[in-house]
Amino acid sequence: MARPQKNGLEYFALDVVLSDEVELIEAEHGLEGFAILIKMFQKIYSQGYYYEWDEKQKILFSNKVSSDRNLVVSVIEDCVRWGIFNKDLYEKYSILTSKRAQNHYITAIYKRVNVQMIEEYLLVDVSDKKNIEVYKISGEKGVCNGVSDDGNEETSTVSDGESTQSKSKVKVKVNKESNNTNAFEFYQQNFGIINSFLSEEISLWIDDLSEELVIEAMKRGLEQNKRNWGYVKSILKSWHSTNVKSIQDVKAEDVQFQKRQDTKKQKNRVDKLPKCMDKPEKSINIPEVSESEKQRLQKMIAELKSTQKLNET
Known part of the structure; x- marks a missing residue:
């Protein structure tokens, strides 16, 4: 018997370092607000990549997490305000999703086949995903192109x-x-x-x-x-x-990096002088010769020349 097709994920990871937007939720609503957000992530991923947020679901979700309904609604509205969930899709279709949540979902279900996603809810491009079939809300076959997400900073800290x-x-x-x-x-x-x-x-x-x-x-x-x-x-x-x-x-x-490298190589090509050339030349001190000494030396030279002529003859 074939296993039934799963839509959601069995589990997800929570990052150690939380984003500023998630910390804002905890700062404004305390640990209960943070817990509500985590419970919402669980709900979204358990169903797939989005969660419908109409009046019926608000009541059921508040009851499930055992929190005051007004607090739950306030936390989720702040999540939308701070960009944790996409504002445009929330206002237009009353759903909670984000670009990052969809990316994680698509990454996690890469081995599944015939995964169905709704075109109007898409914030990412799935045209290259052979295992995903896109349909319109009306049920008609859709086009596998993602929707622009300019208004959503996508600060969710949950990843799969x-x-x-x-x-x-x-x-x-x-x-x-x-x-x-x-x-x-x-x-x-x-x-x-x-x-x-x-x-x-x-x-x-x-x-x-x-x-x-x-x-x-x-x-x-x-x-x-x-x-x-x-x-x-x-x-x-x-x-x-x-x-x-x-x-x-x-x-x-x-190109700029290569230019910097070439300049550096040229500077390193300066030829180094031999060590002997690095030493300064020593000056030679020639002692002065007296006049009498000069005459004596000249006489000796003359005698040597005279002797050399006699030997030649």
């Missing part, structure tokens, strides 16, 4: 890596083609299994720079035979410090 949902090891094959893959899949194919902490870090760098630059940094790690995230992150940090925003910026930075 592929390794947290699958305990089987995957053989790594080198694949430098990234035209039809995202950063998570590229890492999985070329570096190794992604854990929850790494999944969160990759998401952060995608938000700070771009997915294209994250993949480019991974490619450069492969070119240098550095198959570890630490090396890739050092490249990303360097680009971030120099305000690199695109592949064109990376190429321009490469």
Whole structure:
């Protein structure tokens, strides 16, 4: 008998270091507010990548977490206000989701087949995900394009890596083609299994720079035979410090780096003098000769010349 298709995740990871937005929730609502947020994450991931937040669900959720309904509603509204959940989708469809939550969900279910997602709720591009089928709210077949998420900073601190949902090891094959893959899949194919902490870090760098630059940094790690995230992150940090925003910026930075290297090599090509040439020349002191001594020497020279002529004859 076939196993039933699962929509949600069985578990998720909670980061040790929380974002400022999550700390704001705890600061305003105390530990109970923080607990409500964690319970909401549990609810979202248990169902998939979003949770409907209408009046019925507000009552049921408040009862489930044993908290005052007004407090629960206030906490969730602040979560939307601080960007933990997407404001546009909350106001338009009364759902709670975020770009990061969707990225984690997609990463975690990469081995599942025929996963259904709703086009109007999407904040990420899933056009390259062969295991995902996109449908409209009406039930019609949708288009696999993500929705812009300009108004959401995505500060959720919950993450789900592929390794947290699958305990089987995957053989790594080198694949430098990234035209039809995202950063998570590229890492999985070329570096190794992604854990929850790494999944969160990759998401952060995608938000700070771009997915294209994250993949480019991974490619450069492969070119240098550095198959570890630490090396890739050092490249990303360097680009971030120099305000690199695109592949064109990376190429321009490469040109400037090469110029700096060439200048450095030219400075190191100065020929060193031999040690003997480094010593200053010693001056020779010639003593003065008296007039009588000069005459004596001249007489001796004359006698030597005279003797030499006699010998020749």
